[in-house]
Amino acid sequence: MRVQWLISGFVALTGPCIIWASCGRSVDRRVAGEAAGQVIYVDEVDDLIQNSLYEYLFAIFDARSIATNELINSRLLEIEARTRGLTIDSLLSIETARIGKVETKSKYIRDNALHGGVIEEKSPFKVHQPDSEIGKKILDNSYRKFLKVRFIETLRAKYKTKVLLARPQPPAIGLDDVRIYARGNENSKTCITIVSDFDCSACRRAYPEFRKVFERYRDQVRFEAVNLSQNVTWAILLAECAGEQGNFWNAYEALYSENYHRTDRDSLIRILGLNRNECIACLESSRMNSKITTSMAQLHSCGIEVTPTVLIDRRTYYGPLESGAIGRFLDDLLLQKQND
Incomplete structure (x- = not known):
């Protein structure tokens, strides 16, 4: 019953197909409604409810996965019992x-x-x-x-069992004008992008899990970090200015450490081994502030509003922010690419 409700709700919301607008998404100009002579298009509706749409899709996928595995297990028991009389x-x-x-x-x-x-x-x-x-x-x-x-x-x-259900495929998100820092296997065709804020409590709780994923997959996957906040904070400024000196990742680790809130700016500059004069000039620069503001505005225009947000191959990941769950998703993706 729950699956039927999800499917009927999903169909009622989406109609026969989903085509996304903005940020590299194709535009669906079918008309959804009219009001006072003003046309409302399907892509405008979908932009408002895209998170709900993918929650439905993933709920359907999970239900199908459970049912598929139950059927497989039942068939295997029947086959083995029949084989052995x-x-x-x-x-x-x-x-x-x-x-x-x-x-x-x-x-x-x-x-x-x-x-x-x-x-x-x-x-x-x-x-x-x-x-x-x-x-x-x-x-x-x-x-x-x-x-x-x-x-x-x-x-x-x-019996070499395989589950061949395809995971829902969220739309690709364009990050051309976003400030991105990479590490791990930078030549990998698989990438995971963490959009986070050093002052976000949920980001700080999730960081140890993200760190575990990095340690496990650093040789296989390109890892990217993107800063996002409601305002340009001094922590984001410091990380970006450290990046100007080729030291972004040390700053990133330091700013997610437990001691971050107990360490003043000058001490962090010294700990990170940054050129102090260059760093101070960067921190006080309207140019850097403008670059960060532009980058964050681009993220907002793509519908990325909350932190942490995880993208895998530039598509929003909707699973649990736990290293085991992310690892299983990456394992499936890497295996699929290997088979392809």
Whole structure:
């Protein structure tokens, strides 16, 4: 029902196709409505609701992914049971018992830190002791599911399973007039762009996750940083002026460190080893202020208003801002490019 609602809502909002306007997007001049003789075009509507549109698309994709994997698992169990002349229940009983000799319940409890308590799926906020009657029942059910998953993983490898659903493809965003700094594999055809603000609390919370992604993929992916704020802050100015001296990334790391708010400007200039006179002149320069303002205005014109925003291959990434989730997205993208 939820998937049907999402699809019907998505169709009602978008019509037969989505074509984006501005920032390198093609323009859809179909008429959506009229008011007092004024025409309202589809691209104007889409510009207002583009985030909602992609939330629907990704929700549909996630629902399809879950359903696809459930169907694959069911088919694999049927095939394996038929091949071995067993019922599915008998197959699962034999194989989970075999796996359970290695992946014992005590190991499962230890690996998942379940000594302190277990949680029932339908009551996720209540913890039960594993030696209580209900705790034992929850633990037994959880352990059986774990053994079944382990067996299905072996079947997926044996039968070379593939999930071929294509992720939704957000529109490409043009950043021609935006100030961008790059590191990692600068020749890579895959790039991740972090649009952030040193004074944004969400950016500071996300930064350690972004750092983990950089450390893991620095040899495979081009990493880009772009500054965005409501105003030209002194931190952004300092990073940009450090960039003028070829020292942007050291400034970037320093400004995201825990000590940033406890360090004054002169101390940061000294720590970063910048030419002080050149840096002060840059910080006080209307020219640099104007360049940053122009860059941020271009981001706003492309619909990038919030920080942090993550672009992958210049397309907005809508997944969790967590290193594991971003890593899985990059793994899929790199594999797809390799296969292509």
